[in-house]
Amino acid sequence: MISYTLTVNGVDYPVAADQGRNLLSVLRTEVGLTGTKEGCDDCECGACMVLLDGQPVNSCSYLAVQAQGRAVTTVEGLQQGDEMHPLQRNILEEGGVQCGFCTPGMLVSACALLERNPSPSEEEVRIGLSGNLCRCTGYAKIVKAVQRTAAEPRT
Amino acid sequence: MSFVIATTIDEALAALAAGARPVAGGSDLVVGARHGKAPLPGDLVAIDRIEELRCIEITDAGACIGAGVNHHTIEHHPVLSTVYTAISDGSALVGSPSTRNVGTLGGNVMNASPAMDTGSPLVVLGAEVELRSASGSRRVGLAELWTGPGRTSARPDELCVAIHVPAPAARSNSAYLRLEYRRSMEIAVVGAAASVTLADDGSVSSLRVALTAVAPTIIEVAGIAGGSVADVAAAAQAAAADQARPISDVRASDAYRRHTVGVMARRAVEAAARRALGEPVSVPVNRALGIGAAS
Numbered sequence: 001m002i003s004y005t006l007t008v009n010g011v012d013y014p015v016a017a018d019q020g021r022n023l024l025s026v027l028r029t030e031v032g033l034t035g036t037k038e039g040c041d042d043c044e045c046g047a048c049m050v051l052l053d054g055q056p057v058n059s060c061s062y063l064a065v066q067a068q069g070r071a072v073t074t075v076e077g078l079q080q081g082d083e084m085h086p087l088q089r090n091i092l093e094e095g096g097v098q099c100g101f102c103t104p105g106m107l108v109s110a111c112a113l114l115e116r117n118p119s120p121s122e123e124e125v126r127i128g129l130s131g132n133l134c135r136c137t138g139y140a141k142i143v144k145a146v147q148r149t150a151a152e153p154r155t
Numbered sequence: 156m157s158f159v160i161a162t163t164i165d166e167a168l169a170a171l172a173a174g175a176r177p178v179a180g181g182s183d184l185v186v187g188a189r190h191g192k193a194p195l196p197g198d199l200v201a202i203d204r205i206e207e208l209r210c211i212e213i214t215d216a217g218a219c220i221g222a223g224v225n226h227h228t229i230e231h232h233p234v235l236s237t238v239y240t241a242i243s244d245g246s247a248l249v250g251s252p253s254t255r256n257v258g259t260l261g262g263n264v265m266n267a268s269p270a271m272d273t274g275s276p277l278v279v280l281g282a283e284v285e286l287r288s289a290s291g292s293r294r295v296g297l298a299e300l301w302t303g304p305g306r307t308s309a310r311p312d313e314l315c316v317a318i319h320v321p322a323p324a325a326r327s328n329s330a331y332l333r334l335e336y337r338r339s340m341e342i343a344v345v346g347a348a349a350s351v352t353l354a355d356d357g358s359v360s361s362l363r364v365a366l367t368a369v370a371p372t373i374i375e376v377a378g379i380a381g382g383s384v385a386d387v388a389a390a391a392q393a394a395a396a397d398q399a400r401p402i403s404d405v406r407a408s409d410a411y412r413r414h415t416v417g418v419m420a421r422r423a424v425e426a427a428a429r430r431a432l433g434e435p436v437s438v439p440v441n442r443a444l445g446i447g448a449a450s
Contacts, residue, residue, distance in 0.1 A: 019156060043254065043340075131251025
């Protein structure tokens with residue numbers, strides 16, 4: 001068991017956990033933020049996606065202890081005050097959420113994509129989301145929601 | 156149990172000398188531990204915050220790529236993706252955007268998977284690995300480094316600090332492509348890289364071809380003579396299929412691998428020759444030529 005501090009969505013959380021624990025399990029059970037999902041637990045499905053210093057990372061396959069001193073952003077960190085992030089609003093309005101399990105990871109990957117590339121082509125959106133599996137929607141509505149967000153004037 | 160975050164190579168070497176194992180992005184180590192491949196080492200040293208490991212130096216002699224450079228950087232680097240092109244082809248195919256953010260070239264090379272996407276490109280470009288320990292440093296060729304699946308000749312106290320790639324000759328270029336069943340989060344079913352140098356008349360004066368996922372390590376194809384691009388590509392196809400030593404597993408049968416690795420070798424030679432002529436074939440070749448799974 002070792003003690004360290006994780007900075008998640010701008011808040012410092014003291015953590016005491018075994019050093020082999022992955023970031024996903026520490027976020028869900030020690031920090032208490034359960035928006036990030038465990039899907040395959042094998043770095044394949046993207047349900048566990050979080051941002052580490054702004055870059056998308058599969059938290060199931062990243063040691064939590066390695067994230068100390070870095071800025072971790074989870075889906076809970078996307079909303080702006082009481083307002084949903086435009087990506088969250090648009091994925092709901094476009095019908096890009098069905099069972100919802102992939103949604104947090106999709107939003108995190110999409111957010112990183114738009115930070116890097118504010119007006120991506122459809123192909124670029126599909127590549128940006130290529131580490132996120134969805135078994136419900138067939139992806140079209142998710143891609144549309146990202147493109148709609150990109151087309152909106154930024155506030 | 157110990158965990159150290161090293162910020163210099165010397166700190167990392169001291170930890171290795173004391174018995175710790177290195178972790179960069181963790182995309183092989185952490186996933187492998189969960190699969191029961193090998194338990195997570197009790198003593199770890201994180202090497203992902205060592206600035207010196209993240210340098211890319213391009214000189215007239217060649218490229219020195221720090222072991223901690225990630226695949227995203229290699230995919231988009233202006234010189235690597237046009238001059239040392241096959242390496243960028245390989246990095247661009249690794250995992251997904253998130254895997255490419257954390258996965259490093261040094262990790263790919265030292266994990267020694269026969270299916271690694273950067274392996275064949277580094278072989279055809281004649282790369283050497285720089286291994287450093289508290290007692291000194293040495294350069295090792297890849298054929299000497301890889302001794303089997305997941306095995307290298309590096310000592311436990313040695314850290315891969317950089318990959319050195321000699322500058323390609325004039326009128327030469329390279330390409331790597333793979334057979335894949337899907338476009339993302341995929342491991343090569345088979346793959347091939349080619350590095351081609353053209354003579355003034357447009358024929359191939361020299362070439363190297365290496366194969367991915369058809370033997371216990373990445374292997375180089377022997378005995379392909381120069382000639383017209385079409386002849387050389389056909390010879391590479393035949394030699395690759397002949398020299399492959401594939402296994403059958405859940406992903407493909409040995410016969411299918413033997414056939415398709417020949418096709419990949421031919422296409423790699425053709426794509427490398429087109430690039431050597433100055434034709435723009437964008438990175439990665441798989442997408443540029445529509446090879447592999449449809450979107």
